Amino acid sequence: MKSITKRYIVPIAFLLAMTVQVNAQSRITTIKKDNRKTTTTITKTRTVTTPSRSTKGRIASNRVTYKTPKKKVISVRNVPNRTVVRHNGQNYYYSNNKYYTQSRGRYIVIAPKVGFRINVLPINYRTVRFNNHNYYNVNGIFYNQVDNEYEVIEPEIGTIVYELPDDYEKVVLDGETYYEYANVLYEKIQYDGTRAYEVVGIIDMN
Structure with missing residues (x-):
């Protein structure tokens, strides 16, 4: 009798143990997947090619409200050691990593247009890689290399940078x-555990 009981009980116990082990592995896998999804949702950690949930695309300027009623305007009387750059019949003045235009005897800091x-790129440029292409960021202005020149462009939605110019607007x-900044809309995110800013839209000025 003991021999018969042992013959049936041992295989059944073995099968039950295997079933429990498989279920446990399945639960652990599911938990790991859930945790990974949760982390992605909370921290927004993702590859650069993944679009943001906050993607706005092109935005009419009348939909945007600035927290300060007047736009920041920085002007100086003189621009020392300036370099003159002519574009579309207008002179721009470059000095101290900033561009200026002249108005009423003063020089006003501006962002160069698309x-x-x-x-030659300013010495403080940063290379930004997105969609397998290198762009160059200088104080919030994005450049693309065209032949032997560098042209100001609008950044692609999803582009990530780690700092903004001092005169950005909320x-x-x-x-x-x-x-x-420069009609580019950014969202503050966490990227690879670091604070960063993702391009989520371009403001169309009316």
């Missing part, structure tokens, strides 16, 4: 706060 070209869109 299409503006220079022969804006509100659809009840959420974003950051704007």
